[in-house]
Amino acid sequence: MKYTRQGKLLFSTSDPVCAAKLLTLQNVLDTPVSTDVIWKNISSPFLIPDIPTKTTLEELANELSCNNDIVISHMRRFVKPNSSQETSPVLITILGTYLPDSVKIWFINQKIQPFNRQASAMYLRPYSPSMVKP
DSSP, X not given: OEEOTTSOEEXXXXXXXXXHHHTTOOEETXXXXXXXXXOOSSEEEEEEEEEETTSOHHHHHHHHHHHHOOOEEEEEEOOOTXXXXXXXXXXXXXXXXXXXXXXXXXXXXXXXXXXXXXXXXXXXXXXOGGGOOO
């Protein structure tokens, strides 16, 4: 744990479960805090290029988690506004540093495209006393 120049507490961990539990923090030394987690070296993003746009991200997450034994931390679909495309690419970030060559989805093995990592960290922002309501 470090204290930054911006007045934030910085927690570093290599354990994804610990990072997820840090997200539930609400108070540190009786001071209300807001938590943000930014995954660094404990997550792996990849792109699945052709997912039907009618498939919800929740449905896709359930399918991937059940069939591939992975924990999904974030998903994002790339669709242009007012587009009539039937498929679109989906960026998926999973916990862990191992990235398989393919994932099983709807009875097929879909090849994935690895995505570049983004460096980041986890911060806790203490509220100022004026922001805390009694």
